[in-house]
Amino acid sequence: DAKTTQPPSMDCAEGRAANLPCNHSTISGNEYVYWYRQIHSQGPQYIIHGLKNNETNEMASLIITEDRKSSTLILPHATLRDTAVYYCIVRVLMNNDMRFGAGTRLTVKP
Amino acid sequence: GAVVSQHPSRVICKSGTSVKIECRSLDFQATTMFWYRQFPKQSLMLMATSNEGSKATYEQGVEKDKFLINHASLTLSTLTVTSAHPEDSSFYICSARDQGIAGIYEQYFGPGTRLTVT
Numbered sequence: 001d002a003k004t005t006q007p008p009s010m011d012c013a014e015g016r017a018a019n020l021p022c023n024h025s026t027i028s029g030n031e032y033v034y035w036y037r038q039i040h041s042q043g044p045q046y047i048i049h050g051l052k053n054n055e056t057n058e059m060a061s062l063i064i065t066e067d068r069k070s071s072t073l074i075l076p077h078a079t080l081r082d083t084a085v086y087y088c089i090v091r092v093l094m095n096n097d098m099r100f101g102a103g104t105r106l107t108v109k110p
Numbered sequence: 111g112a113v114v115s116q117h118p119s120r121v122i123c124k125s126g127t128s129v130k131i132e133c134r135s136l137d138f139q140a141t142t143m144f145w146y147r148q149f150p151k152q153s154l155m156l157m158a159t160s161n162e163g164s165k166a167t168y169e170q171g172v173e174k175d176k177f178l179i180n181h182a183s184l185t186l187s188t189l190t191v192t193s194a195h196p197e198d199s200s201f202y203i204c205s206a207r208d209q210g211i212a213g214i215y216e217q218y219f220g221p222g223t224r225l226t227v228t
Binding site: 036038041042043044045046085087097098099100101102103 | 153159205217
């Protein structure tokens with residue numbers, strides 16, 4: 001699976017959009033981009049995933065660049081409860097396991 | 111959505127004893143389950159992959175005789191930490207894979223088990 005690079009930490013003001021970038025320049029054509037988050041002392045929570053089209057669900061939007069070498073997770077109106085570590089993972093859909101990088105620690109401030 | 115549970119959520123044991131952690135898929139059958147370990151301020155690290163009815167596959171550096179994994183049914187996998195030592199204190203997270211639509215596999219995570227070895 002392709003390697004991902006994320007900034008170690010980011011801050012965001014409550015109520016504003018949080019834009020979390022992820023670089024995956026070595027992504028292959030059959031690899032999907034997944035986003036999970038982990039709130040302190042809990043298991044990872046699935047957020048969203050996509051292949052090449054932008055995706056949106058009730059939690060977030062995922063914007064994937066046309067060349068698929070990077071993506072951005074957007075939390076449209078961040079709340080204090082969105083404070084967590086966000087992980088961007090690239091993997092083949094049929095592949096066995098999720099492997100986590102260091103992630104981005106997002107702190108939403110009042 | 112699919113739910114994965116872990117028991118216990120928190121356990122304290124004495125050095126030299128063994129402790130068992132259970133992972134259950136509550137509303138789906140999981141042919142494959144995964145065990146992760148997470149130390150403070152670090153990311154999740156995959157320890158092993160287990161397939162129902164067969165031996166687990168361990169990641170490099172993980173002692174299979176110390177971390178015993180049993181996946182005897184499609185809804186239950188157990189991780190036993192044998193002869194636990196303080197350095198085994200960690201957050202252990204299991205995950206289960208569900209075969210959804212058109213053979214697409216999704217992976218769901220449990221809430222984690224905090225192990226403290228005194």
